[in-house]
Amino acid sequence: MALKVLLVEDDRNLRQTLRDALSVEGYEVVASGSSADASAVLRHAMASDSPLDLLVLDLGLPDGDGGDLLRSVRAQYALPILIISARHDYANKVALLDAGADDYLVKPFSISELLARMRVTLRHRGTVVLAPQTQYNCGTLDIDLAKHTVLKAGEAVHLTPTEFKLLARLVRQAGQVVTHRQLLVDVWGAEHVDQTQYLRLYMGQLRAKLEANPTEPTLLLTEPGVGYRLAE
Amino acid sequence: MHNVKVHWPAIAIWFVAWGLLFALDGTFNLANLALLLVLASAVAGVFLSTTASLLCSTSSVLLFNWFFVEPRYTFNVHLHQDVLLLITMLGVSTVVSYLMSRLRAAAELETQHAHTAEHMRQWSDSLRAATDASARAKLLQTLVMHKTKSQVAVLLREPKLLLGSADTHDAQGLWACVQQCAALGPGTGRHENQTTLFLPIRGHARAFGAIAFHPHTSQNNSAWHQQQLQQACDLLGLEMEREHSLQLVQQANQDAQSQSLRNTLLTSISHDYRTPLANLMGAASVIHNQAARLSTDKISGLAQTVLDEAQHLNRMTTNTLQLARLDAAPLQIKKDWESLQEILGSVLAKARQRHTQRLINVAVPEGLPLIYCDAILLVQLFDNLIENATKYSPDDTPIDIQVHAQPNTLEVRVMDQGAGVADAWKDKVFQAFERVHADAAQADATDATQLRRGMGVGLAVCKAIAKVHDARLWVEDREPHGAVMCLQLPVLSQPYMTMET
Numbered sequence: 205m206a207l208k209v210l211l212v213e214d215d216r217n218l219r220q221t222l223r224d225a226l227s228v229e230g231y232e233v234v235a236s237g238s239s240a241d242a243s244a245v246l247r248h249a250m251a252s253d254s255p256l257d258l259l260v261l262d263l264g265l266p267d268g269d270g271g272d273l274l275r276s277v278r279a280q281y282a283l284p285i286l287i288i289s290a291r292h293d294y295a296n297k298v299a300l301l302d303a304g305a306d307d308y309l310v311k312p313f314s315i316s317e318l319l320a321r322m323r324v325t326l327r328h329r330g331t332v333v334l335a336p337q338t339q340y341n342c343g344t345l346d347i348d349l350a351k352h353t354v355l356k357a358g359e360a361v362h363l364t365p366t367e368f369k370l371l372a373r374l375v376r377q378a379g380q381v382v383t384h385r386q387l388l389v390d391v392w393g394a395e396h397v398d399q400t401q402y403l404r405l406y407m408g409q410l411r412a413k414l415e416a417n418p419t420e421p422t423l424l425l426t427e428p429g430v431g432y433r434l435a436e
Numbered sequence: 437m438h439n440v441k442v443h444w445p446a447i448a449i450w451f452v453a454w455g456l457l458f459a460l461d462g463t464f465n466l467a468n469l470a471l472l473l474v475l476a477s478a479v480a481g482v483f484l485s486t487t488a489s490l491l492c493s494t495s496s497v498l499l500f501n502w503f504f505v506e507p508r509y510t511f512n513v514h515l516h517q518d519v520l521l522l523i524t525m526l527g528v529s530t531v532v533s534y535l536m537s538r539l540r541a542a543a544e545l546e547t548q549h550a551h552t553a554e555h556m557r558q559w560s561d562s563l564r565a566a567t568d569a570s571a572r573a574k575l576l577q578t579l580v581m582h583k584t585k586s587q588v589a590v591l592l593r594e595p596k597l598l599l600g601s602a603d604t605h606d607a608q609g610l611w612a613c614v615q616q617c618a619a620l621g622p623g624t625g626r627h628e629n630q631t632t633l634f635l636p637i638r639g640h641a642r643a644f645g646a647i648a649f650h651p652h653t654s655q656n657n658s659a660w661h662q663q664q665l666q667q668a669c670d671l672l673g674l675e676m677e678r679e680h681s682l683q684l685v686q687q688a689n690q691d692a693q694s695q696s697l698r699n700t701l702l703t704s705i706s707h708d709y710r711t712p713l714a715n716l717m718g719a720a721s722v723i724h725n726q727a728a729r730l731s732t733d734k735i736s737g738l739a740q741t742v743l744d745e746a747q748h749l750n751r752m753t754t755n756t757l758q759l760a761r762l763d764a765a766p767l768q769i770k771k772d773w774e775s776l777q778e779i780l781g782s783v784l785a786k787a788r789q790r791h792t793q794r795l796i797n798v799a800v801p802e803g804l805p806l807i808y809c810d811a812i813l814l815v816q817l818f819d820n821l822i823e824n825a826t827k828y829s830p831d832d833t834p835i836d837i838q839v840h841a842q843p844n845t846l847e848v849r850v851m852d853q854g855a856g857v858a859d860a861w862k863d864k865v866f867q868a869f870e871r872v873h874a875d876a877a878q879a880d881a882t883d884a885t886q887l888r889r890g891m892g893v894g895l896a897v898c899k900a901i902a903k904v905h906d907a908r909l910w911v912e913d914r915e916p917h918g919a920v921m922c923l924q925l926p927v928l929s930q931p932y933m934t935m936e937t
Contacts, residue, residue, distance in 0.1 A: 401773040401931040428811040
């Protein structure tokens with residue numbers, strides 16, 4: 205059965221384009237142009253036999269903030285949410301990621317970027333109800349969180365406890381962006397929430413140990429102003 | 437009156453005079469001795485107040501009479517002889533001590549004035565050093581309190597501010613004083629029945645505020661005192677006026693700047709947006725109208741043009757908006773501790789995606805200090821620099837990016853092997869839309885115009901971003917040819933971190 209996506213975007217042309225493109229890729233698309241309409245669709249669809257699998261949400265809606273919709277969805281359903289935002293809206297975007305959005309995409313974007321993000325978000329849709337990802341494999345790197353092992357080209361890499369905690373946090377959401385705040389709170393504790401310098405330092409150390417070229421990482425990617433993403 | 441502190445010389449003079457009188461008794465006659473007494477009285481008068489001098493002279497005449505005038509050791513006076521001596525001595529000492537006391541009073545007034553002037557000078561220095569209006573008002577309040585030993589209220593008009601306590605009556609008086617720009621209260625000729633004295637804080641044309649205080653009735657030189665306080669008020673007034681006109685100038689500058697920004701945006705839209713829009717429309721309309729008659733390769737090529745031009749427009753829009761934003765609110769940026777290596781890394785990842793064929797060499801040393809910056813802005817800056825380098829140098833030449841750590845700074849150099857930037861353009865390339873008007877008419881304009889297509893906003897925004905980071909951005913020549921864009925970022929003292937053991 206086709207995966208069901210609710211697309212909330214107020215621009216009619218973009219909505220139509222995305223709808224067509226997603227349909228071509230085999231998704232079943234329900235499109236909505238306003239926050240109120242989207243809420244109604246959500247209520248109806250989630251109660252039906254074929255609930256939604258993914259919400260793609262534009263932040264600039266005519267009848268209210270996309271953020272309100274996001275928070276109400278997060279409170280009720282375990283539905284993955286992908287945010288689409290304009291470039292200047294960085295602070296808002298980070299706040300929404302912290303509030304539970306799964307990932308974000310900056311306008312303008314290409315359809316291939318959107319599809320890639322959607323695939324990752326859908327793969328992680330179990331994170332809320334099911335056990336999060338504990339194994340990661342990409343290129344020459346193998347990580348098993350349960351066994352506490354990190355192998356680079358088959359050889360064990362020694363990580364400090366903090367380095368391992370940081371890497372583990374990223375592995376659990378591999379492919380998705382994890383904000384600075386989420387990383388600082390989960391790895392260092394809530395009292396260190398503003399001390400991004402720790403992140404910079406340990407991220408640098410991790411890259412030095414795991415990346416072939418720490419300046420141009422292929423695994424531990426930087427999302428400037430937002431957070432980090434472990435590549436897939 | 438004046439407190440005469442220097443009476444020791446007078447005592448000494450009298451002592452010596454009396455010593456001489458006793459020593460010379462019998463050698464000289466009485467008239468000559470009397471002259472000695474007159475001399476002593478005159479000289480001692482220099483050091484004594486009038487009253488003391490008269491007292492001394494009188495008692496000296498009496499003692500002289502007692503010791504030297506026959507019959508000795510009696511006050512029996514030969515009137516016709518001694519009265520003359522007494523009158524002469526009293527006259528001389530009165531005149532001398534009166535003259536001296538006037539001289540002393542004048543000198544003392546002079547000293548006091550000099551002292552006050554010096555005090556005012558110091559005060560006006562501190563006034564100039566004060567950072568804001570309320571600090572200055574506080575200085576005036578302290579000064580007037582010190583001078584009058586009474587409670588002082590200071591009222592400023594802009595920013596509206598009241599220091600010290602003022603009841604409704606005083607507040608009314610203060611406002612009246614500001615509006616009339618004249619002193620009110622006792623000794624001013626206006627509202628003489630008031631107990632409070634109001635002085636305006638005057639500028640050239642109007643009052644910037646007023647002060648209120650209760651003058652001491654005992655001060656006998658109150659007119660002079662009031663004048664001095666008015667002077668202090670006026671110093672503050674003039675300082676405030678100076679500040680006010682400075683603000684006006686700044687405001688005018690800002691207005692001019694925002695006007696020029698508006699022009700910049702208009703120029704951007706009218707010049708730089710038309711070409712990509714024309715290309716977009718051309719390519720899209722061809723696909724739309726002639727798709728059936730075109731090969732798929734051709735259509736794919738046209739679609740690529742649409743994508744490229746859309747990306748170009750997107751970049752220009754982002755840059756133009758950022759320029760406008762930085763210009764409007766340069767302080768509203770969100771700085772944090774960032775790693776330059778990370779920022780360059782994420783810029784490079786995108787640049788390599790855009791220019792898959794291009795060789796980009798990067799050298800970043802390890803262990804760079806963190807920089808305190810807005811990551812999004814620096815990403816935009818480096819992205820523009822690299823984009824320019826790829827655009828204005830041949831496709832088969834590499835682009836080199838180097839980072840050099842220096843004491844207190846990090847220097848990033850983006851180097852290409854293109855035509856470079858002529859000396860005349862080294863400053864102008866950073867100004868938005870500098871090229872457009874003048875060059876079109878020039879014969880050799882094609883190169884420069886071509887070189888600068890779409891460059892205007894890109895480098896201007898780089899400059900603006902560098903500025904909000906207290907960084908320096910400039911262009912150098914590269915040997916044998918090419919341009920080097922240099923960014924020098926300040927390195928602040930590093931944040932505290934506890935290390936893992």
